[in-house]
Amino acid sequence: MTEMMNDVAKVLCTQEEIEQRVQEMGQAITRDFSGSNRLIVVGILKGAVVYYADLIRHIGLPMAMDFMMASSYGSSSVTSGVVNVTKDLENDIEGQDVLIVEDIIDTGLTLSKLKQVLLARNPNSLKICCLLDKPERRKVDMKADYVGFSIPDEFVVGYGLDYNERYRNLPDICVLKPEIYAKD
Ligand SMILES: O=P(O)(O)OC[C@H]1O[C@H](OP(=O)(O)OP(=O)(O)O)[C@H](O)[C@@H]1O
Ligand code: HPA
Ligand SMILES: [Mg+2]
Numbered sequence: 001m002t003e004m005m006n007d008v009a010k011v012l013c014t015q016e017e018i019e020q021r022v023q024e025m026g027q028a029i030t031r032d033f034s035g036s037n038r039l040i041v042v043g044i045l046k047g048a049v050v051y052y053a054d055l056i057r058h059i060g061l062p063m064a065m066d067f068m069m070a071s072s073y074g075s076s077s078v079t080s081g082v083v084n085v086t087k088d089l090e091n092d093i094e095g096q097d098v099l100i101v102e103d104i105i106d107t108g109l110t111l112s113k114l115k116q117v118l119l120a121r122n123p124n125s126l127k128i129c130c131l132l133d134k135p136e137r138r139k140v141d142m143k144a145d146y147v148g149f150s151i152p153d154e155f156v157v158g159y160g161l162d163y164n165e166r167y168r169n170l171p172d173i174c175v176l177k178p179e180i181y182a183k184d
Contacts, residue, residue: 004170007180013149013173018131018159021148022051025129026058028146029099033061036097038124044114045069045087046102050160050168051131066091070110074146077155077163077181079106083113089169098123103160108142115142132156132173149173155181 013091033039041063043052056063069087072079098118105111111128118126130144136153151173157163158170162180167174 004167007167007175007176008170008174010175011172012151012154012175013159015171018148018173019054022054023058025057025146025148026060029055029129030058030060030180032127033097033099034061037062038096039063039097039099040066040091040093041087041099042100042118043067044100044110046168047160047162048101048131051103052101055129068114070114072110078175081109083110084112085117093118093121093123095122095124097125098127098147100126100128102128102130102144104134105130105142105144106134106137106158107139109139111142111144112140113115131159132154132161 039061041056041059043049045067054133056065066089067087068085069090070083071086072081072083100114102111115126128144129146131148133144133147133150134153136149138140154175155163156173156175158172160168161173162168163176
């Protein structure tokens with residue numbers, strides 16, 4: 001990790017803080033969904049992968065795994081504003097309890113599109129679980145049912161989140177030095 005850490009200006013959430021919060025979120029989900037035997041946990045590729053893998057091990061209920069992919073940021077740190085579903089679910093979610101697991105709500109555009117797509121398929125319920133929330137940046141109204149950390153308006157990387165596809169494997173959530181983004 002040392003080499004990548006040279007590009008980091010500050011750590012916003014440490015590995016230990018994340019671990020603790022993810023455990024609490026898994027426990028809350030386990031309580032809220034107890035009794036459901038039709039839970040599908042939908043991870044949004046690729047950013048949510050690391051969080052997803054940690055979170056589901058704190059969900060003590062029968063569940064199915066599924067994934068969707070949506071792209072709007074491409075390789076940059078600015079949204080294109082157009083959200084496309086580039087990989088769809090394998091499961092039919094009609095009548096199922098769907099929990100979307102996402103890494104971050106920024107402008108809200110990605111989740112608002114995905115929510116609209118999934119609700120049209122008539123699930124029994126649809127909830128959103130998101131590790132990070134950047135409320136200052138919203139372009140559309142969007143709230144998660146479970147939020148890990150509310151963070152300031154800064155582009156973050158690590159724990160699944162990328163800049164230009166890099167830094168996803170950093171264990172902490174970090175802000176990079178300005179000169180790294182300036183290379184864009
Ligand atoms: O609220 P928004 O402004 O829409 O931003 C949030 C979305 O942007 C990122 O995905 P990205 O499109 O970069 O794909 P990735 O997950 O593969 O990095 C992130 O993982 C969220 O899905
Ligand atoms: O702050 C961010 N970091 C990485 N990817 C993102 N996608 C939206 N916001 C972010
Ligand atoms: Mg990205």
